[in-house]
Amino acid sequence: MDWTIFRFLIVVGIVFLIATIVFFVKKATRWEIGVLGLCTFAAFGIAALQIAMRILQKVM
Incomplete structure (x- = not known):
């Protein structure tokens, strides 16, 4: 597993969060x-x- 998918999901989450705030306002x-x-x-x-x-x- 690499961090590319993780970064993509964080960016997508932030975009959706900003869109949610804009729609709420x-x-x-x-x-x-x-x-x-x-x-x-x-x-x-x-x-x-x-x-x-x-x-x-990492633990196992």
């Missing part, structure tokens, strides 16, 4: 904010899982 509908928030959560969650897998690889 512009008073978008709840489902639009929810979808962007869910995408942000997913990107950061997958990045966290990759870090956990890397740590487990």
